[in-house]
Amino acid sequence: MLTAYTADQVRDAERELMARVPEGSLMQIAATGLAAVCARLLPSVYGARVALLVGSGDNGGDALYAGARLAARGARVEAVLAGSRTHEAGLAALLEHGGRIADESALDAADLIVDGLVGIGATGALREPYAALARRAGEADALVVAVDVPSGVDAGTGEVAGAAVRAHVTVTMGACKTGLLVDPGAGFAGALEFVDIGLGPHLPDADTGALTGADVADLLPRPVAESDKYRRGVVGIVAGSESYTGAAVLAVGGALRAGAGMVRYAGTSAPVAQVRAAWPEAVITELDGPDLGGVGRVQAWVLGPGLGTGGFARELAAQVLASDVPVLVDADALTLAAGERALLRRTAPTLITPHAGELSRLIGVPGARIEAARLEHARRAAAELGVTVLLKGSTTVVAEEDRPVRVNRTGTPWLATAGTGDVLAGVAGALLAQGLSCYDAGSCAAYVHGVAGRLAADGVPLVTTDVVAAIPEAIRSLG
Ligand SMILES: NC(=O)C1=CN([C@@H]2O[C@H](COP(=O)(O)OP(=O)(O)OC[C@H]3O[C@@H](n4cnc5c(N)ncnc54)[C@H](O)[C@@H]3O)[C@@H](O)[C@H]2O)[C@@H](O)CC1
Numbered sequence: 001m002l003t004a005y006t007a008d009q010v011r012d013a014e015r016e017l018m019a020r021v022p023e024g025s026l027m028q029i030a031a032t033g034l035a036a037v038c039a040r041l042l043p044s045v046y047g048a049r050v051a052l053l054v055g056s057g058d059n060g061g062d063a064l065y066a067g068a069r070l071a072a073r074g075a076r077v078e079a080v081l082a083g084s085r086t087h088e089a090g091l092a093a094l095l096e097h098g099g100r101i102a103d104e105s106a107l108d109a110a111d112l113i114v115d116g117l118v119g120i121g122a123t124g125a126l127r128e129p130y131a132a133l134a135r136r137a138g139e140a141d142a143l144v145v146a147v148d149v150p151s152g153v154d155a156g157t158g159e160v161a162g163a164a165v166r167a168h169v170t171v172t173m174g175a176c177k178t179g180l181l182v183d184p185g186a187g188f189a190g191a192l193e194f195v196d197i198g199l200g201p202h203l204p205d206a207d208t209g210a211l212t213g214a215d216v217a218d219l220l221p222r223p224v225a226e227s228d229k230y231r232r233g234v235v236g237i238v239a240g241s242e243s244y245t246g247a248a249v250l251a252v253g254g255a256l257r258a259g260a261g262m263v264r265y266a267g268t269s270a271p272v273a274q275v276r277a278a279w280p281e282a283v284i285t286e287l288d289g290p291d292l293g294g295v296g297r298v299q300a301w302v303l304g305p306g307l308g309t310g311g312f313a314r315e316l317a318a319q320v321l322a323s324d325v326p327v328l329v330d331a332d333a334l335t336l337a338a339g340e341r342a343l344l345r346r347t348a349p350t351l352i353t354p355h356a357g358e359l360s361r362l363i364g365v366p367g368a369r370i371e372a373a374r375l376e377h378a379r380r381a382a383a384e385l386g387v388t389v390l391l392k393g394s395t396t397v398v399a400e401e402d403r404p405v406r407v408n409r410t411g412t413p414w415l416a417t418a419g420t421g422d423v424l425a426g427v428a429g430a431l432l433a434q435g436l437s438c439y440d441a442g443s444c445a446a447y448v449h450g451v452a453g454r455l456a457a458d459g460v461p462l463v464t465t466d467v468v469a470a471i472p473e474a475i476r477s478l479g
């Protein structure tokens with residue numbers, strides 16, 4: 001599990017640790033780690049041109065001391081001083097090892113730019129001249145290494161309020177920051193490198209976490225010798241309609257491929273015909289009216305993809321949501337719930353899987369604001385609605401009250417195509433039916449779905465049926 005923390009959490013932990021170690025020693029460890037990463041990225045340190053963007057705080061200090069180390073190994077290091085103050089000892093070390101102070105044109109000729117403008121001490125959008133320097137760094141040809149966080153990215157949330165440095169690599173000190181995992185910030189961070197400064201014992205419970213493949217492999221249910229199809233989890237799927245048949249096929253496919261012991265599908269004649277043709281494994285109930293009484297017992301429901309929002313769909317949704325088993329609520333069922341919030345008042349667990357637009361209707365916040373502050377709004381929706389929220393998008397996050405938000409790191413932009421959400425709903429529903437909590441089912445499903453998307457795309461456009469087909473390979477690859 002990769003865990004991440006807010007700026008305040010890291011600052012508090014640093015304060016505790018600093019009281020126990022010699023003054024300045026943490027910065028020396030941080031700068032040594034930073035210089036080592038920079039050296040690895042350069043074909044040769046000797047003769048390389050390195051430009052340091054130096055802000056007025058300790059983030060600039062890290063950059064200066066790392067620059068001093070690179071200068072000592074023969075790099076041509078130039079410091080662009082952005083603030084009214086500069087970390088004096090760091091600057092002295094740089095000058096002593098042959099570095100020099102330069103103006104911003106140093107960025108244009110650099111092989112490597114080290115962004116030490118601001119770190120966890122930043123407040124609000126970058127002010128001038130920092131913002132202009134961040135933009136200029138983005139225009140340069142150089143490799144860009146951010147110190148601790150890319151300047152302009154909020155370390156605690158990933159929000160980007162103005163200009164920000166777009167880094168190829170971010171070297172983060174002591175603990176990963178939440179803002180490095182969540183978009184839009186994650187998109188500015190590039191590859192993450194971690195420097196251990198001994199903060200571990202002083203850190204509180206994590207603010208956010210990201211599952212690794214090994215974590216998902218541990219969480220995924222594996223059949224044991226005495227498993228039968230009922231004990232492996234029966235998932236009921238209420239999806240698709242006369243106009244939208246594909247959603248049903250994809251949700252059923254996702255559920256089957258994710259290891260449900262049995263998938264019971266209920267729908268009207270057109271989607272039933274499609275599901276029957278695509279998935280002979282599904283146990284099908286063709287509905288004459290809005291009554292799920294004949295479907296049989298399930299351990300979890302998937303409700304909503306392609307269902308429609310008319311009276312028939314509303315009746316089905318009400319029956320599913322009145323059940324005493326976990327329900328995954330997606331797509332059209334979210335639209336129904338937005339118009340009738342009482343539908344989500346349940347005693348059994350509920351996992352909702354909106355994208356920003358759907359969440360916008362549920363909590364009355366514009367979609368663009370949700371996109372800009374994904375964590376805040378996923379958390380808020382979980383608290384307000386009393387459900388687990390899997391907010392889909394460039395970074396999928398899973399929020400549940402009083403738990404660290406789980407951030408998924410396996411997605412690919414190629415997954416932004418019609419029908420992939422239906423597959424995700426099927427996968428998560430199958431995991432719910434196999435006994436995973438909403439929190440684990442949502443985050444494991446997002447992980448597996450992301451890997452399947454990457455495997456299916458492999459650098460070229462994918463169609464959603466490819467994602468379903470890639471699920472077994474995705475699960476195999478977890479190790
Ligand atoms: N405290 C410690 O023990 C350690 C700190 N480290 C480094 O220190 C950093 C934190 O240092 P600081 O607390 O000095 O804070 P920062 O260096 O992150 O930033 C604070 C400075 O930036 C200015 N500033 C704040 N917001 C701004 C904005 N929006 N636009 C322009 N200027 C702005 C402030 O006026 C202040 O001078 C970490 O991110 C990390 O890089 C590391 O060396 C590890 C050890």
Ligand SMILES: [K+]
Nearest residue numbers: 118147149151
């Ligand atoms: K920085």
